[in-house]
Amino acid sequence: MKSSPFQLAAFGGAPAFRKPLHVGQPILINPETMLADIDSVMRSGQLTNNGPRLQEFEAAIARVCRTKHAIATCNATIALQIAARALRLSGEVIVPAFTFIATAHALEWIGLDPVFADVDPHTHTLDLKSAEECITPRTSAILPVHLWGHVCRTQQLDELCRSRRLRLLYDSSHAFGCQQDGVPVGNFGDAEVFSFHATKFVHAFEGGAIVTNDDGVADRCRRLRAFGISGLTEISDVGTNGKMHELSAVAGLHSIATMSSRVAANRANRMVYACHCQSMNGLSLLSTPEGNESNGQYLVLTVDEQQFGLNRDQIVSLLRAEGVFARSYFSPGCHQAEPYRSADSGRHVRVPLDVTETLSKTVLQLPTGPALAPADAHKIGLLLRLLHQHAAEVRRLWSGSENCLQYHPSDPARPAITVREVVHRDTKLREAG
Amino acid sequence: MKSSPFQLAAFGGAPAFRKPLHVGQPILINPETMLADIDSVMRSGQLTNNGPRLQEFEAAIARVCRTKHAIATCNATIALQIAARALRLSGEVIVPAFTFIATAHALEWIGLDPVFADVDPHTHTLDLKSAEECITPRTSAILPVHLWGHVCRTQQLDELCRSRRLRLLYDSSHAFGCQQDGVPVGNFGDAEVFSFHATKFVHAFEGGAIVTNDDGVADRCRRLRAFGISGLTEISDVGTNGKMHELSAVAGLHSIATMSSRVAANRANRMVYACHCQSMNGLSLLSTPEGNESNGQYLVLTVDEQQFGLNRDQIVSLLRAEGVFARSYFSPGCHQAEPYRSADSGRHVRVPLDVTETLSKTVLQLPTGPALAPADAHKIGLLLRLLHQHAAEVRRLWSGSENCLQYHPSDPARPAITVREVVHRDTKLREAG
Numbered sequence: 126m127k128s129s130p131f132q133l134a135a136f137g138g139a140p141a142f143r144k145p146l147h148v149g150q151p152i153l154i155n156p157e158t159m160l161a162d163i164d165s166v167m168r169s170g171q172l173t174n175n176g177p178r179l180q181e182f183e184a185a186i187a188r189v190c191r192t193k194h195a196i197a198t199c200n201a202t203i204a205l206q207i208a209a210r211a212l213r214l215s216g217e218v219i220v221p222a223f224t225f226i227a228t229a230h231a232l233e234w235i236g237l238d239p240v241f242a243d244v245d246p247h248t249h250t251l252d253l254k255s256a257e258e259c260i261t262p263r264t265s266a267i268l269p270v271h272l273w274g275h276v277c278r279t280q281q282l283d284e285l286c287r288s289r290r291l292r293l294l295y296d297s298s299h300a301f302g303c304q305q306d307g308v309p310v311g312n313f314g315d316a317e318v319f320s321f322h323a324t325k326f327v328h329a330f331e332g333g334a335i336v337t338n339d340d341g342v343a344d345r346c347r348r349l350r351a352f353g354i355s356g357l358t359e360i361s362d363v364g365t366n367g368k369m370h371e372l373s374a375v376a377g378l379h380s381i382a383t384m385s386s387r388v389a390a391n392r393a394n395r396m397v398y399a400c401h402c403q404s405m406n407g408l409s410l411l412s413t414p415e416g417n418e419s420n421g422q423y424l425v426l427t428v429d430e431q432q433f434g435l436n437r438d439q440i441v442s443l444l445r446a447e448g449v450f451a452r453s454y455f456s457p458g459c460h461q462a463e464p465y466r467s468a469d470s471g472r473h474v475r476v477p478l479d480v481t482e483t484l485s486k487t488v489l490q491l492p493t494g495p496a497l498a499p500a501d502a503h504k505i506g507l508l509l510r511l512l513h514q515h516a517a518e519v520r521r522l523w524s525g526s527e528n529c530l531q532y533h534p535s536d537p538a539r540p541a542i543t544v545r546e547v548v549h550r551d552t553k554l555r556e557a558g
Numbered sequence: 559m560k561s562s563p564f565q566l567a568a569f570g571g572a573p574a575f576r577k578p579l580h581v582g583q584p585i586l587i588n589p590e591t592m593l594a595d596i597d598s599v600m601r602s603g604q605l606t607n608n609g610p611r612l613q614e615f616e617a618a619i620a621r622v623c624r625t626k627h628a629i630a631t632c633n634a635t636i637a638l639q640i641a642a643r644a645l646r647l648s649g650e651v652i653v654p655a656f657t658f659i660a661t662a663h664a665l666e667w668i669g670l671d672p673v674f675a676d677v678d679p680h681t682h683t684l685d686l687k688s689a690e691e692c693i694t695p696r697t698s699a700i701l702p703v704h705l706w707g708h709v710c711r712t713q714q715l716d717e718l719c720r721s722r723r724l725r726l727l728y729d730s731s732h733a734f735g736c737q738q739d740g741v742p743v744g745n746f747g748d749a750e751v752f753s754f755h756a757t758k759f760v761h762a763f764e765g766g767a768i769v770t771n772d773d774g775v776a777d778r779c780r781r782l783r784a785f786g787i788s789g790l791t792e793i794s795d796v797g798t799n800g801k802m803h804e805l806s807a808v809a810g811l812h813s814i815a816t817m818s819s820r821v822a823a824n825r826a827n828r829m830v831y832a833c834h835c836q837s838m839n840g841l842s843l844l845s846t847p848e849g850n851e852s853n854g855q856y857l858v859l860t861v862d863e864q865q866f867g868l869n870r871d872q873i874v875s876l877l878r879a880e881g882v883f884a885r886s887y888f889s890p891g892c893h894q895a896e897p898y899r900s901a902d903s904g905r906h907v908r909v910p911l912d913v914t915e916t917l918s919k920t921v922l923q924l925p926t927g928p929a930l931a932p933a934d935a936h937k938i939g940l941l942l943r944l945l946h947q948h949a950a951e952v953r954r955l956w957s958g959s960e961n962c963l964q965y966h967p968s969d970p971a972r973p974a975i976t977v978r979e980v981v982h983r984d985t986k987l988r989e990a991g
């Protein structure tokens with residue numbers, strides 16, 4: 126174990142992990158059985174267009190969510206577009222500013238105006254007061270996000286939307302398999318959208334789904350997913366191609382079948398991290414809201430620079446040099462992305478977004494999931510404690526290494542990864558993503 | 559072989575083919591080697607986000623097309639949306655009315671107005687005079703389609719677009735691997751979009767690609783495919799999710815590696831069909847335009863009802879009863895689909911679309927490809943000749959069977975597939991699609 130800041134990889138030490146650890150490392154529990162299923166799909170001749178595996182996967186989603194309908198799609202961004210059109214949204218839609226950019230961009234892509242509301246500092250989900258302040262006569266819907274699997278304040282949102290005659294569509298990308306007071310995510314609002322991207326709790330390499338209990342909405346979603354075609358010689362709507370093919374559906378089925386084992390792994394890692402966080406000032410593990418049952422997929426912390434001695438971005442760079450690919454999601458906040466940042470004042474931003482601004486500078490995500498052994502979580506915890514204990518020394522070494530290509534204080538002969546190289550590698554990685 | 563109209567399946571005879579023959583039946587030439595590749599992807603941990611297989615597939619596309627760039631996507635509809643945004647199209651875009659609805663819907667989905675021009679009666683590609691008449695000050699681009707792999711009049715389109723300062727984006731969904739005077743499709747206009755749907759000449763279960771020789775356009779397409787993200791903390795555009803994952807890319811690589819064998823199979827079948835067509839009045843095999851080298855994926859005929867004795871829709875129903883899933887693409891023409899049909903007069907239709915109207919009632923597609931043995935093409939040819947020779951009797955039996963659930967003239971005890979059931983089954987199949 127490293128015991129001195131001189132041993133940190135950012136300053137030339139060997140990385141703590143040879144094989145990089147990622148946030149959302151995808152897991153295939155039984156590749157052999159999945160391969161056998163793929164083989165049978167390839168020989169069947171039906172490769173897409175509402176195939177039998179797709180239908181099985183949709184039935185499995187609906188079973189987990191206890192909803193009437195599940196419509197699987199090629200990804201969640203296209204699912205959000207389809208759901209928005211199926212719900213006939215128009216004008217402005219209120220979204221939290223602290224979310225992955227796809228929530229807002231899915232709307233903007235199809236000509237709707239996202240309007241950004243702030244989030245709650247404790248749960249990171251939509252702040253109701255802030256959302257309410259955004260409502261104008263052009264508002265057609267609210268699109269809250271169950272961020273990190275934290276279920277939004279669904280009852281109050283229902284009441285608000287009912288009283289203001291707004292549609293309510295949830296971005297539930299993070300929350301497959303989560304519950305609130307025993308009600309599975311999928312049953313809230315007019316419809317909910319899941320992501321089955323490779324990094325998600327359940328994944329289909331790429332994928333998404335719309336779930337709803339409304340027959341009419343489900344019917345329109347199915348139609349819009351396949352070009353708006355409604356019969357042999359009838360095209361009744363403008364649709365897109367949101368189809369999920371059979372290989373993705375097979376992956377989704379295998380992922381959904383093994384989800385309970387991932388909850389257990391996430392819980393074990395969380396306990397290890399929680400134990401380390403208790404012994405450090407300035408690093409807080411986000412707690413699960415009362416009544417929430419989470420899939421545990423997101424290990425989210427906030428960094429208080431004053432108390433910890435280093436800021437979030439410094440911690441991310443130092444960890445990455447060690448092979449721990451911590452993430453600084455979501456930075457920047459959506460309102461700082463184009464085209465919103467440069468748009469006319471008041472078009473997308475009309476309320477203070479202070480909590481989003483703070484969180485975008487302080488939130489840190491650490492690896493978890495079955496790919497991470499609890500022993501590795503422990504090792505990451507020890508690294509964080511080393512950073513905390515020697516924060517002043519780390520800051521000094523950091524500023525010394527910034528303009529230096531080869532910096533290794535204890536052994537100048539050893540090749541070193543410098544802060545500059547780490548930042549360069551990060552940029553390359555992100556560009557590749 | 560059937561020799562009398564009483565033996566036709568539509569009137570109660572046994573279907574000529576036990577296993578249905580489909581237009582665009584997907585083919586996997588070497589499932590074992592593909593499976594081994596999928597296995598290695600699953601174990602690699604990189605399942606999407608610009609993975610190594612995706613990059614290999616893009617390089618293979620660019621090699622076939624001899625273009626500088628290829629950007630693979632989850633499907634061609636999303637590729638068209640991305641290309642249109644990357645080319646900064648606005649207002650109106652001129653498209654042929656005789657094409658698959660996705661060409662027009664991809665534009666309408668992102669807020670552009672498709673305006674429908676007519677097509678040439680011989681090649682079925684965009685009629686230049688008709689397209690030119692559609693141009694207004696709001697027109698930003700022309701989007702021609704290399705229908706059935708027939709390359710459009712690219713030089714004239716280039717001149718027209720240059721002189722009117724319009725962008726030129728090709729929908730090349732049908733034309734992967736085709737050439738015009740030695741120039742591969744992919745090198746025309748500002749960019750071209752391919753489809754790699756399961757029914758296409760090269761397929762990735764679902765998939766598409768944008769190819770271009772313009773660095774700036776390629777760069778924007780790549781960015782818009784992944785949410786408009788341009789750096790670690792920079793989102794510079796409104797983007798969508800158009801990513802193709804690694805399983806699709808593996809399928810695409812295997813499909814592209816085996817494409818030459820499919821050209822040979824298509825050629826052999828075409829010769830068999832051509833021979834039969836020569837001996838029938840009223841059924842014409844569409845010829846490949848001068849200078850075109852085609853992938854042969856589409857076996858397209860036109861039916862002259864007066865000369866043949868039956869109309870296109872009757873032939874389709876009669877063949878389907880036999881297990882030959884002939885298609886009546888594209889019926890209706892795009893201008894007859896919603897929302898265009900019900901839109902304000904002149905918004906989408908402002909020139910006569912007579913050729914489209916005629917073709918949508920007379921074009922017939924027959925099965926081909928390596929899944930169809932030349933002996934089966936021969937059997938289909940004989941069936942068509944039977945229909946032609948006994949057209950009057952077939953018409954009489956047809957009208958007799960239309961209101962009848964069980965109709966079998968030669969043996970009333972035998973269970974029969976009736977015309978009504980065939981139509982019902984067709985509708986079900988289409989709904990499932």
